[in-house]
Amino acid sequence: MPMDKENREFISLPMAELLRLAPFAGDFFSSLGLELPGEEISPAEYFTSLDAELLEDLGLERQSLPGCFTAFMELLENLKGGADSAHIESITIRGGHDKSGRAEEFDLTVKPGEVICIVGPTGSGKSRFLADIEWMAQGDTPTGRSILINGAAPEPAQRFSLEHKLVAQLSQNMNFVMDLTVEEFITMHAESRMVDDIPSVTAVIIELANDLAGEKFTPQTPVTALSGGQSRALMIADTSCLSTSPIVLIDEIENAGIDRKRAVHTLVDKRKIVLMATHDPILALMGERRLVFKNGGIATIIDTSREERANLVRFEEMDAMLGAVRNALRNGEMIGKMSGFFVATGIYGGPRALLLCVRG
Amino acid sequence: MKLITIAGPPSSGKTAVTIKAIASLQQDGVHVGVVKFDSLSTQDQSLYEKQGVEVMNGLSGNLCPDHFFVSNVSDCLAWGVEKGFDLLVIESAGLCNRCAPHIQGVLAVCVIDNLSGVDTPKKIGPMLKMSDVVVITKGDIVSQAEREVFSYRVRQVNANATIINVNGLTGQGGHELGKLLLHAPETPDLEGRLLRFSMPAALCSYCLGQRKIGSDFQMGNVKKMDFT
Numbered sequence: 001m002p003m004d005k006e007n008r009e010f011i012s013l014p015m016a017e018l019l020r021l022a023p024f025a026g027d028f029f030s031s032l033g034l035e036l037p038g039e040e041i042s043p044a045e046y047f048t049s050l051d052a053e054l055l056e057d058l059g060l061e062r063q064s065l066p067g068c069f070t071a072f073m074e075l076l077e078n079l080k081g082g083a084d085s086a087h088i089e090s091i092t093i094r095g096g097h098d099k100s101g102r103a104e105e106f107d108l109t110v111k112p113g114e115v116i117c118i119v120g121p122t123g124s125g126k127s128r129f130l131a132d133i134e135w136m137a138q139g140d141t142p143t144g145r146s147i148l149i150n151g152a153a154p155e156p157a158q159r160f161s162l163e164h165k166l167v168a169q170l171s172q173n174m175n176f177v178m179d180l181t182v183e184e185f186i187t188m189h190a191e192s193r194m195v196d197d198i199p200s201v202t203a204v205i206i207e208l209a210n211d212l213a214g215e216k217f218t219p220q221t222p223v224t225a226l227s228g229g230q231s232r233a234l235m236i237a238d239t240s241c242l243s244t245s246p247i248v249l250i251d252e253i254e255n256a257g258i259d260r261k262r263a264v265h266t267l268v269d270k271r272k273i274v275l276m277a278t279h280d281p282i283l284a285l286m287g288e289r290r291l292v293f294k295n296g297g298i299a300t301i302i303d304t305s306r307e308e309r310a311n312l313v314r315f316e317e318m319d320a321m322l323g324a325v326r327n328a329l330r331n332g333e334m335i336g337k338m339s340g341f342f343v344a345t346g347i348y349g350g351p352r353a354l355l356l357c358v359r360g
Numbered sequence: 361m362k363l364i365t366i367a368g369p370p371s372s373g374k375t376a377v378t379i380k381a382i383a384s385l386q387q388d389g390v391h392v393g394v395v396k397f398d399s400l401s402t403q404d405q406s407l408y409e410k411q412g413v414e415v416m417n418g419l420s421g422n423l424c425p426d427h428f429f430v431s432n433v434s435d436c437l438a439w440g441v442e443k444g445f446d447l448l449v450i451e452s453a454g455l456c457n458r459c460a461p462h463i464q465g466v467l468a469v470c471v472i473d474n475l476s477g478v479d480t481p482k483k484i485g486p487m488l489k490m491s492d493v494v495v496i497t498k499g500d501i502v503s504q505a506e507r508e509v510f511s512y513r514v515r516q517v518n519a520n521a522t523i524i525n526v527n528g529l530t531g532q533g534g535h536e537l538g539k540l541l542l543h544a545p546e547t548p549d550l551e552g553r554l555l556r557f558s559m560p561a562a563l564c565s566y567c568l569g570q571r572k573i574g575s576d577f578q579m580g581n582v583k584k585m586d587f588t
Contacts (some may be wrong), residue, residue, distance in 0.1 A: 031482050031516040032489075057459055059485030059557060071519030079512075131532045136526075141535055142387075160522045174503045177475055188478070189505040192512040231503070238505050 010073050013045045028072045033058050080194045088246040089150050098297025112271035117284045120293030120349045133286030168245035170235050176223040183219035193242050209237035212263050229258040240270040251277040268330045281315045362447045363547035365461050367487045368471030373497035373528040375404045379411050380534025393445040395436045397452045399425045427452040429461045434550045460486035462556040467544035473498040474510050481513040486557035494521045496529050
């Protein structure tokens with residue numbers, strides 16, 4: 001909780017002392033275009049000493065600076081403590097109604113480590129569902145749904161706070177707009193999360209991402225040079241390690257260049273709730289449940305049956321087969337005639353010959 | 361009537377998110393009008409009209425658009441009252457990042473987009489730093505990490521604002537923005553109200569149409585760079 005007393009103290013501490021207690025406090029000055037105050041003076045003294053003309057140029061008001069500084073320090077404290085205070089044991093979605101007003105009649109409770117799939121045609125209400133969760137709807141959205149956190153309605157302030165953001169979204173058409181190396185990129189993200197040991201967290205993320213990606217990349221690879229699969233792998237590793245959002249939404253993991261199953265397991269291992277909008281048979285059957293969307297509402301909730309799960313093995317074989325062919329094509333090989341079975345040489349990373357059978 | 365000022369850099373999605381928010385308000389029976397400020401020309405009028413929103417255009421031509429805005433804002437309010445709107449949105453052109461059309465006691469919204477890069481929040485002045493609601497757009501096309509860093513950097517420069525992500529294409533978040541707009545206080549009139557921050561001064565020979573370059577032709581409020 002914001003410590004008013006401490007913050008009042010922060011503002012009157014000499015800079016050297018302040019930076020020792022809160023290393024990120026310097027960001028306040030640089031983000032406003034101000035020079036860092038000298039070691040001996042406190043922020044309060046610094047604000048009074050600033051030249052009026054400089055403030056005018058920067059679009060800053062002297063009397064509002066102490067308030068801004070206090071709010072900034074509170075933000076830092078909250079972000080640092082955010083991961084703990086935002087501990088989530090369950091999220092409950094209380095059904096509302098679809099576009100025609102038909103009641104959804106369900107109470108869905110999801111817990112960290114669960115995988116829930118979302119299926120249905122475009123325009124069937126999947127985005128609205130996500131928005132309901134993101135906004136922590138309290139019967140005040142067009143669907144009339146309510147969201148409960150740990151079984152209770154969230155505090156109104158939670159709805160907009162950065163550190164309580166419920167959903168991290170890994171979308172299909174995401175790009176990196178920054179021209180940074182992988183290492184610089186992850187470091188920047190870790191800094192915004194006030195992580196203590198930034199270099200080691202960065203190293204862990206890059207290693208994990210390399211594990212997930214078919215083709216390897218180095219910390220020095222520019223993010224803009226990553227393939228689709230590598231970008232996905234990096235974002236999945238990054239989100240699982242750095243994001244405080246308990247829910248991760250993935251809309252379809254493309255086939256190429258990433259171990260899809262492991263990617264999902266990585267998130268589950270980090271106690272994320274994974275919501276996946278997918279019609280990929282392997283991913284869809286990995287989930288505990290599927291929410292079927294129709295006409296703006298959830299029409300049915302299907303628990304993945306044992307029978308469906310049994311098919312998963314077959315689908316994985318088929319997937320491995322296609323993967324081998326894909327790799328053979330990438331390596332410039334010829335594809336033999338498919339007549340019941342065929343031989344492809346080479347699978348992810350190795351020249352191992354594989355004999356794959358097509359059954360049924 | 362409730363009054364709202366919406367500002368933001370060019371092409372950040374001001375019109376798109378405003379339309380999504382209005383669409384949701386209209387469904388709840390709220391009567392919304394818009395005044396759109398721009399400098400040269402604007403086609404946004406037809407976008408609003410398509411949504412069934414009554415809109416008035418203000419083209420500043422060769423005047424500074426934000427100064428033009430302040431000189432006309434009382435008349436905009438009077439127009440809105442006369443039309444009987446429940447809520448009037450004034451969308452500004454948003455050209456130089458130092459300006460801000462925000463008024464004390466009037467709900468101030470700033471729209472900025474993820475694509476502009478994580479250093480942008482630092483570069484935008486009172487328009488962002490003194491707004492009550494910050495709408496971040498184009499989140500669907502950048503990575504989750506960049507989205508998180510971007511909203512963190514917005515928070516750094518404006519720790520008190522409500523930050524909301526809205527997708528101007530799909531409308532995700534538009535409904536929620538509409539709800540926030542409804543919290544705007546009633547604004548019966550603007551006479552004597554204060555801008556949240558002074559606008560950049562401009563009174564030099566170039567303001568008055570001078571085109572020649574050189575120290576002999578510079579007069580008035582002139583400021584020189586320091587190269588030492």
